[in-house]
Amino acid sequence: MRYNFDFASLQEYWPEFLRGALMTLEMTVIACVLGLVIGVFCAIGRRGKRKWLATLCGAYVEIVRNTPYLIQIFFIFFGLASAGLKLPIFAAAVLTMVFNVGAYTAEIVRAGMDTIHPGQIEAAEALGLSTPQIYWDVILRPSLERVYPSLSGQFVLMMLSSSVTSQISAEELTGVANSVQSESFRSFETFIVVAVLYFAMAMLLKFAFHLFGQAIFPRRRRLGTPL
Amino acid sequence: MSAVVKLHDIHKSFGSVEVLKGVSFEIEKGEVVAIIGRSGSGKSTALRCINRLETIQSGTLEVCGHRVDDQSLDLRALRQDVGMVFQSYNLFPHLTVEQNITLAPRRVKGVPNREARALALESLQRVGLAEKIDAYPEQLSGGQQQRVAIARSLAMQPKVMLFDEVTSALDPQLTGEVLRVMETLARGGMTMAVVTHEMAFARRVANRVIFMHQGKVWETGPGDMLADPKTAELRDFISNGL
Ligand SMILES: Nc1ncnc2c1ncn2[C@@H]1O[C@H](COP(=O)(O)OP(=O)(O)O)[C@@H](O)[C@H]1O
Ligand SMILES: [Mg+2]
Numbered sequence: 110m111r112y113n114f115d116f117a118s119l120q121e122y123w124p125e126f127l128r129g130a131l132m133t134l135e136m137t138v139i140a141c142v143l144g145l146v147i148g149v150f151c152a153i154g155r156r157g158k159r160k161w162l163a164t165l166c167g168a169y170v171e172i173v174r175n176t177p178y179l180i181q182i183f184f185i186f187f188g189l190a191s192a193g194l195k196l197p198i199f200a201a202a203v204l205t206m207v208f209n210v211g212a213y214t215a216e217i218v219r220a221g222m223d224t225i226h227p228g229q230i231e232a233a234e235a236l237g238l239s240t241p242q243i244y245w246d247v248i249l250r251p252s253l254e255r256v257y258p259s260l261s262g263q264f265v266l267m268m269l270s271s272s273v274t275s276q277i278s279a280e281e282l283t284g285v286a287n288s289v290q291s292e293s294f295r296s297f298e299t300f301i302v303v304a305v306l307y308f309a310m311a312m313l314l315k316f317a318f319h320l321f322g323q324a325i326f327p328r329r330r331r332l333g334t335p336l
Numbered sequence: 337m338s339a340v341v342k343l344h345d346i347h348k349s350f351g352s353v354e355v356l357k358g359v360s361f362e363i364e365k366g367e368v369v370a371i372i373g374r375s376g377s378g379k380s381t382a383l384r385c386i387n388r389l390e391t392i393q394s395g396t397l398e399v400c401g402h403r404v405d406d407q408s409l410d411l412r413a414l415r416q417d418v419g420m421v422f423q424s425y426n427l428f429p430h431l432t433v434e435q436n437i438t439l440a441p442r443r444v445k446g447v448p449n450r451e452a453r454a455l456a457l458e459s460l461q462r463v464g465l466a467e468k469i470d471a472y473p474e475q476l477s478g479g480q481q482q483r484v485a486i487a488r489s490l491a492m493q494p495k496v497m498l499f500d501e502v503t504s505a506l507d508p509q510l511t512g513e514v515l516r517v518m519e520t521l522a523r524g525g526m527t528m529a530v531v532t533h534e535m536a537f538a539r540r541v542a543n544r545v546i547f548m549h550q551g552k553v554w555e556t557g558p559g560d561m562l563a564d565p566k567t568a569e570l571r572d573f574i575s576n577g578l
Contacts, residue, residue, distance in 0.1 A: 234389065
């Protein structure tokens with residue numbers, strides 16, 4: 110096989126790549142923040158006493174985790190459109206990401222909550238803490254510390270999966286790559302560049318999560334041991 | 337002297353199994369009551385009813401003026417008056433000793449953050465662990481963790497303290513340091529209900545001993561009663577160890 114690599118002809122597209130990469134990161138950050146909120150409430154809902162809510166949250170989690178992301182994207186995108194709701198593409202893409210990552214987050218957070226010993230909750234009750242206070246201080250905080258590695262792994266995965274939103278013409282990195290390769294006719298080079306960019310972004314995200322974890326989990330920072 | 341804890345004819349079942357079968361006793365202000373008895377006799381359940389970790393089926397239960405058997409009980413107020421220490425310490429692993437101690441005062445009583453450290457220090461001094469204020473639970477021995485758990489309870493300034501086999505998970509040499517802290521508390525006038533297997537402690541420190549058997553108060557009396565049991569069951573319990 111002989112192939113003459115020509116990266117030089119991609120040079121003029123740098124601003125495009127950069128814009129795409131930034132959009133990917135932007136979508137990922139928004140999706141992870143909102144997904145975490147949904148995941149936490151969903152995990153609490155599944156543990157709660159209200160049967161219908163537990164069932165609803167359980168159904169959401171199972172449906173999302175057992176269908177392809179691409180199908181979820183089409184479902185939401187065309188579903189909303191046929192319901193007469195016309196969202197900008199960026200918003201629609203982020204929405205599908207939130208919907209998707211929320212379910213995975215819920216499952217991870219729930220697993221974390223399951224590791225909290227009932228004695229912890231009783232001790233907090235005996236001290237007079239209210240149920241919301243117990244959820245925040247005694248259940249959620251140590252749970253999140255415990256599952257933080259899985260959680261940040263899931264978020265990095267979401268960043269990579271976001272490339273699928275190019276299917277509804279989101280202008281993120283993969284979307285940009287598609288237009289660049291059809292304009293430049295240098296498909297192989299384009300996707301090599303994009304792969305390197307995704308890899309770099311994944312590393313960057315991992316490092317950012319590491320720093321963030323050090324900042325919000327002082328015990329881990331000081332002792333360096335898993336909780 | 338008025339009783340701060342009054343149990344009268346308490347019945348408690350888990351499902352169809354009746355665990356407390358008409359338990360009555362009172363604890364006076366400043367009194368230390370040791371509750372002894374075989375495993376499964378209902379000691380923990382009786383203790384847990386006092387701060388409403390368990391709800392009773394019938395009987396009257398009054399603690400520090402709170403009607404615990406009443407539906408409209410102010411649970412938060414009750415729990416501010418009643419401290420509890422457990423066999424398994426139950427310190428919050430993600431928080432430092434200081435944060436463990438000050439969490440409830442800050443959240444429940446609204447103690448401002450700048451006063452919290454002084455409060456933690458004061459409670460820790462009472463259990464002799466001031467130097468561990470910035471440690472995390474996993475950095476402490478079992479005995480130290482249990483003393484922090486006692487300090488955590490003390491920081492809420494309870495009127496009554498409940499101890500449920502707080503030394504059962506500890507090695508003999510660590511048991512001593514926890515019992516000494518409890519003895520100091522008792523001498524300081526704290527009202528205490530202590531479920532324990534430490535007979536020497538019950539004899540020396542308790543004003544009164546309650547022997548529970550099969551969900552009932554079987555025999556009760558001053559610490560000396562352990563030397564001269566009236567019922568065959570207590571005699572049996574004492575001679576067979578646990
Ligand atoms: N949450 C519970 N559900 C069902 N049974 C329980 C529960 N807690 C205690 N019991 C039962 O109640 C009885 C008394 O238990 P407990 O009060 O813990 O005794 P003790 O502290 O004297 O060992 C035991 O037979 C125990 O199995
Ligand atoms: Mg017990």
